[in-house]
Amino acid sequence: xxxxxxxxxxxxxxxxxxxxxxxxxxxxxxxxxxxxxxxxxxxxxxxxxxxxxxxxxxxxxxxxxxxxxxxxxxxxxxxxxxxxxxxxxxxxxxxxxxxxxxxxxxxxxxxxxxxxxxxxxxxxxxxxxxxxxxxxxxxxxxxxxxxxxxxxxxxxxxxxxxxxxxxx
Amino acid sequence: xxxxxxxxxxxxxxxxxxxxxxxxxxxxxxxxxxxxxxxxxxxxxxxxxxxxxxxxxxxxxxxxxxxxxxxxxxxxxxxxxxxxxxxxxxxxxxxxxxxxxxxxxxxxxxxxxxxxxxxxxxxxxxxxxxxxxxxxxxxxxxxxxxxxxxxxxxxxxxxxxxxxxxxxxxxxxxxxxxxxxxxxxxxxxxxxxxxxxxxxxxxxxxxxxxxxxxxxxxxxxxxxxxxxxxxxxxxxxxxxxxxxxxxxxxxxxxxxxxxxxxxxxxxxxxxxxxxxxxxxxxxxxxxxxxxxxxxxxxxxxxxxxxxxxxxxxxxxxxxxxxxxxxxxxxxxxxxxxxxxxxxxxxxxxxxxxxxxxxxxxxxxxxxxxxxx
Numbered sequence: 001x002x003x004x005x006x007x008x009x010x011x012x013x014x015x016x017x018x019x020x021x022x023x024x025x026x027x028x029x030x031x032x033x034x035x036x037x038x039x040x041x042x043x044x045x046x047x048x049x050x051x052x053x054x055x056x057x058x059x060x061x062x063x064x065x066x067x068x069x070x071x072x073x074x075x076x077x078x079x080x081x082x083x084x085x086x087x088x089x090x091x092x093x094x095x096x097x098x099x100x101x102x103x104x105x106x107x108x109x110x111x112x113x114x115x116x117x118x119x120x121x122x123x124x125x126x127x128x129x130x131x132x133x134x135x136x137x138x139x140x141x142x143x144x145x146x147x148x149x150x151x152x153x154x155x156x157x158x159x160x161x162x163x164x165x166x167x168x
Numbered sequence: 169x170x171x172x173x174x175x176x177x178x179x180x181x182x183x184x185x186x187x188x189x190x191x192x193x194x195x196x197x198x199x200x201x202x203x204x205x206x207x208x209x210x211x212x213x214x215x216x217x218x219x220x221x222x223x224x225x226x227x228x229x230x231x232x233x234x235x236x237x238x239x240x241x242x243x244x245x246x247x248x249x250x251x252x253x254x255x256x257x258x259x260x261x262x263x264x265x266x267x268x269x270x271x272x273x274x275x276x277x278x279x280x281x282x283x284x285x286x287x288x289x290x291x292x293x294x295x296x297x298x299x300x301x302x303x304x305x306x307x308x309x310x311x312x313x314x315x316x317x318x319x320x321x322x323x324x325x326x327x328x329x330x331x332x333x334x335x336x337x338x339x340x341x342x343x344x345x346x347x348x349x350x351x352x353x354x355x356x357x358x359x360x361x362x363x364x365x366x367x368x369x370x371x372x373x374x375x376x377x378x379x380x381x382x383x384x385x386x387x388x389x390x391x392x393x394x395x396x397x398x399x400x401x402x403x404x405x406x407x408x409x410x411x412x413x414x415x416x417x418x419x420x421x422x423x424x425x426x427x428x429x430x431x432x433x434x435x436x437x438x439x440x441x442x443x444x445x446x447x448x449x450x451x452x453x454x455x456x457x458x459x460x461x462x463x464x465x466x467x468x469x470x471x472x473x474x475x476x477x478x479x480x481x482x483x484x485x486x487x488x489x490x491x492x493x494x495x496x497x498x499x500x501x502x503x504x505x506x507x508x509x510x511x512x513x514x515x516x517x518x519x520x521x522x523x524x525x526x527x528x529x530x531x532x533x534x535x536x537x538x539x540x
Contacts, residue, residue, distance in 0.1 A: 010195045017193035022185050032278065035190060039198050046202030068468065106181065125174065126181045139512060153177060 013042050026122030029107040041065035063137045109159040117152030124149045244337040246359050252344045262346045262355040274355035276348045303369045303377040304390050321355040327371045336363040382424035388437040389425035397423035406507025410469035417473050417507040419500040452477045453532050469509050472537050476504040482522040488515040
């Protein structure tokens, strides 16, 4: 790949890095993992850069790669995930205790959604994507996005801890 | 759902999400990783051409059934050094060194599930598997490619006092474990393409374990002295065309361990586990590897590799669109195995297992062969 393409990719990645990490965070509830997913997505985009740069919507392309990279986490038998009742300790980032509690409560509720519901909620309500854009990223129909998002939202609202905490 | 609900949800989620502060974009690491992906694609394509050009005769050599030429037939030019951290080194520094004049270092950070690794050439930053009972438990690392590096980071058991990795050309890298957050780690960087001749873990001068590198590169499993890994076996477990994508799962078993390669460039190895240990009952199926076929187009078929009970010779799989697939199991080094591909958006509804005589020996719940 020539220098100008590298420069173009660098600009592309800088402009979308934060958004993709946030998407990954919404899907996994783990910032470290989210950054790994985003980096993997950009690496795959770089590997196919000549095709990605010509895509109708390169943003949708890399978002989809993040979603797929997250699915691929489950490939390896040797990498197992232990589901627990409590969340891992969050990194101290100067947040107030109540902010950390709110975030933990919300992430906990999100992680209890099915993968499809979680992805639909994150894309629709965190990244403000339209139903059509969400359907493109998830590779499903608009109707499916509607139902997944609605069910996800209903489950979130039914989560007692969120209601008690005044989050929803 | 009212609009107000949506707005409220957006505000709450957006506010919380906005608090996430990602690290700076790792552009160069992503580029290096991307070059590695391109290189693996190129190697896979070249391997395919070699088979076409060379016919069946090329296959054993390709998969290593014939021992590779001794390293003494080639000369490798590289300089390599590795140093343990000094007294006043930064917290988390595991090792540092030089490779062909270029400095590198490996640094651990975080703790618990958030443990991460950074270092020269490292493209995957999750920490090693700390639950593994093996003497040396590596995390995947490395950004192989022309001019790239192999980065090896591993957690070691408490009784391991050193690990010696010998590269072709005779250079031995002696790695001393460094404590961090209650565990001990080793790390090293070497030039990709330089074969690994041997890897041994020691307690003092006593050998605790050794590893036979797969493709003379990847340290997958560690065996006790005197323990011998499985005999070499390569063969196709299953192949097909799903959603227009050709997929093929091949067993790549040998002294390095039990490894399975998909033609999307991924290889997964079981940690010292023979596939027959995965199932407990006759007529049973145990999924081993499961996930979407890797490509960049978005409509990936799901490909599943599974171990089957010793009496399972055929499996009939019913999918959510009503279609069925009849899959014969194959004997891969003493384990009956199968591979299945199904299209994007489909799920397995049920499976029925048959023995050699055609009698039903079991049925599996719908979720058995679904990836999630």
